[in-house]
Amino acid sequence: MKAKFHQVPKTSDHTFKIRHDVLPHFGTIWHYHPEIELHYLIKGEGIRFIGENIANFEKDELILLGSNIPHTWKCKPKSDGEYYVEALVLHFHPESLGHNFLNLPETLKVQKLLALARQGMIVQGDSKKKVIKLMEKMKESQGINKIVYLLKIFDLLSNNTDYEIISPNYAAESSDSFDSDRVNKIFNYTFNNFEKNISLETMAELSNLSVTSFCRFFKNLTQKSYYDFLTEIRINHACRLLINSPMKIGAIAEESGFENTSNFYRHFRRFKNTTPSTFKKDYLSDFANR
DSSP states (O other): OOOOOOOOOOTHHHHEEEEEEESSSSSSSOOOSSSEEEEEEEEOOEEEEEEEEEEEEEEEEEEETTTTTOOEEEEEOOTTTTOEEEEEEEEOOOOTTTTTTSSSGGGHHHHHHHHHHOOOOOEEEEHHHHHHHHHHHHOOOTHHHHHHHHHHHHHHHOOOOOEEESSSTTTTTGGGGOOHHHHHHHHHHHHHHHTTTTOHHHHHHHHHHHHHHHHHHHHHHSSSSSHHHHHHHHHHHHHHHHHHHOOHHHHHHHTTTTHHHHHHHHHHHHHHHSOHHHHHHHHHHHHHHH
């Protein structure tokens, strides 16, 4: 089955949509849509999947997603087992302001911005603070002021040089070949069971593929092997435990799904270019200096 793009709800009285979400979680569907998405996380934490990238997310993160880059946010439950996230989310279709809007000479920088955003962008620096304030004002505004704020946001983002590309190896045109049901099964099973022993045979059976076909399918989808994908999720979970819990490294390794501590150290150094102890020390030092 070809991937189904997510239909962003439309309203007849607005050219584009901005909303303030206060939800148990963001949902679990790996999806994409033609609308540009500007996503400011007010509360919540967990692991996000954007293109072929897997990383932790936390509050105060501003992300710009271009057309058709697949994404999902997997939220971490609070200590009481409940989920809770809050975000400002702007959706803007590239043709919302007219078919030729992005072809005007004055919007050349915006064209380049949205092309770059097809790989996902984390917005940083002074522009981030200004964009967030404009999003808050836009949410409360009506009429032409909404469009004015949108244009100001585009102007800030298109001139901003302080950003990080999220998924540099992702090719947006590949989204049409996604099997959405299969991908969601893989992602959801892995995210909910990463601390257990997961075999390729299990994933192949879940995907209704042979082991060889599953490995090929997954590599084409993410540009990485399934075991690298699984290890990356485990490492990101371990990083969160290193920062937020008093657990010993051996216990963190076990809690994150690693066979033993030496195996954990080897993979941690491979993915983070440092040791777990140094990672924790450096994070706490940076946090204290903020």
